[in-house]
Amino acid sequence: MSEAAHLLLAEGVGVAYGGCPVVTEAAFGLDAGRLVALVGPNGAGKTTLLRALGGLTPSTGRITVAGTDLLKLPPRERARRIAFLPQGHVVHWPLSARDVVALGRYPHGLADPARMGARDAAIVDAALARTDASAFAGRQVTTLSGGERARVMLARVLAVEAPILLADEPTAALDPRHQIGIMAALREEARRGALVIAVTHDLGLAARMADEVMVIDRGRIVARGAPRTVLTPQLMREVYGVDALVTEHAGEPVIVPWTAP
Numbered sequence: 299m300s301e302a303a304h305l306l307l308a309e310g311v312g313v314a315y316g317g318c319p320v321v322t323e324a325a326f327g328l329d330a331g332r333l334v335a336l337v338g339p340n341g342a343g344k345t346t347l348l349r350a351l352g353g354l355t356p357s358t359g360r361i362t363v364a365g366t367d368l369l370k371l372p373p374r375e376r377a378r379r380i381a382f383l384p385q386g387h388v389v390h391w392p393l394s395a396r397d398v399v400a401l402g403r404y405p406h407g408l409a410d411p412a413r414m415g416a417r418d419a420a421i422v423d424a425a426l427a428r429t430d431a432s433a434f435a436g437r438q439v440t441t442l443s444g445g446e447r448a449r450v451m452l453a454r455v456l457a458v459e460a461p462i463l464l465a466d467e468p469t470a471a472l473d474p475r476h477q478i479g480i481m482a483a484l485r486e487e488a489r490r491g492a493l494v495i496a497v498t499h500d501l502g503l504a505a506r507m508a509d510e511v512m513v514i515d516r517g518r519i520v521a522r523g524a525p526r527t528v529l530t531p532q533l534m535r536e537v538y539g540v541d542a543l544v545t546e547h548a549g550e551p552v553i554v555p556w557t558a559p
């Protein structure tokens with residue numbers, strides 16, 4: 299595939315804070331229909347790279363979306379093409395969960411959730427259902443638990459229906475059932491044709507669910523490829539400094555960090 303054909307192309311992307319490089323020479327092309335897990339140790343540069351890919355953090359080098367320079371996309375067009383789920387899910391607005399999810403339709407011209415048309419309403423309700431959040435759609439988000447709020451915030455980005463979805467630790471606050479459910483929802487989003495990049499520390503879920511794992515260590519992408527080929531005991535030792543159990547169950551990879559010598 300030619301470089302221009304990639305949905306998201308990074309060429310020599312770098313980010314520095316106060317002259318200190320945090321992401322260095324990131325170069326890759328990613329295609330539609332893939333769930334990519336972006337993994338690496340604390341402070342490796344995952345969030346910084348994700349934010350750069352979304353145009354939220356200034357970077358050097360070049361990022362193109364379907365052949366168009368990210369910086370040349372007008373803000374609303376960029377918001378239609380790239381949905382971004384930040385870490386933390388802090389919301390202070392006294393809005394209902396459904397109205398928060400409706401904000402995902404803002405790049406498509408919906409300014410007031412109270413005047414939502416049938417199509418937008420159907421998209422919002424489907425997004426709530428996909429994150430198992432329909433039961434509290436009418437509740438104020440400020441009253442929800444951390445995990446409930448996390449699912450509402452993910453529903454908001456699903457409602458954008460963007461071809462690229464960037465999610466920073468989407469399973470961080472979730473119980474095991476919802477961790478699996480949300481990763482499955484992200485994989486489903488990829489199967490529908492989106493490129494989904496999810497930052498995660500859950501290597502077990504990444505190994506099972508992601509089409510591809512991209513490993514960043516001290517600002518550099520050090521490995522990329524199918525989970526089985528990338529998440530080896532050797533990589534776990536070199537990048538994370540842990541000895542890991544790497545095995546299989548029911549034909550799927552299993553990875554469990556075991557000891558930190």
Ligand SMILES: Nc1ncnc2c1ncn2[C@@H]1O[C@H](COP(=O)(O)OP(=O)(O)OP(=O)(O)O)[C@@H](O)[C@H]1O
Pocket residue numbers: 315320338339340341342343344345346347
């Ligand atoms: N605004 C900032 N100013 C200065 N340094 C920053 C800033 N944001 C991040 N950094 C530093 O850049 C490095 C990478 O941070 P980043 O948040 O991208 O890491 P991460 O891989 O997402 O880590 P974690 O797994 O802990 O969330 C860290 O050393 C961090 O302290």
